Amino acid sequence: MNKMNIKKGDLVQxxxxxxxxxAGSPTQGKVMRAMPAERKVVVEGVGMVKKSVKPNGANQQGGIVQQEAAIxxxxxxxxxxxxxKATRVGHAKDDEGKTVRVCKKCGAKF
Ligand SMILES: [Zn+2]
Structure with missing residues (x-):
């Protein structure tokens, strides 16, 4: 299985x-959490689900909160x-021999 190419802080579609x-949810967002072991990501504002929470220090009432689900x-x-552009990525070595990701569309390394 391929290694997950997505890291925290990436913009994804x-x-x-x-x-x-x-409907109306954004199609792009920033990766808030990457979970390579499960091959899942949490993307800001995407896949919002309602979750009930128990009262705690920060939220005395408890109740329903909206939260991003891992996708x-x-x-x-x-x-x-x-x-x-949304793209597939390849891998290459940069000048220092570090592995970097390469955009399959424009060839940029990042
Ligand atoms: Zn590109």
Whole structure:
């Protein structure tokens, strides 16, 4: 299985309508959490679900909060920071021999 190419802080495009959440939800968002072991990501504002919470220090009342659900990493595509398109990525070595990701559309390394 391929290694997950998505890291925290990446901008991604959600390609599965089911994971996007309610109509009108954004199709792009920033990765808040990457979980390579489960191959899941949490994307800001995407796939909002209602969750009931118990009262605690920060929220005395408890109740229902909206929270991003983890979605399958295969349902998102990385948005290239250089050309701004959702793209597949390859890997290459940069000048220092470090592995970097390469945009398959414009060839930018990041
Ligand atoms: Zn690109």
């Amino acid at each position: 959600v390609i599965s309508g089911k994971d996007r959440g309610p 399958d990493a295969s349902n998102v595509m990385l948005v290239c920071p250089s050309c701004g």
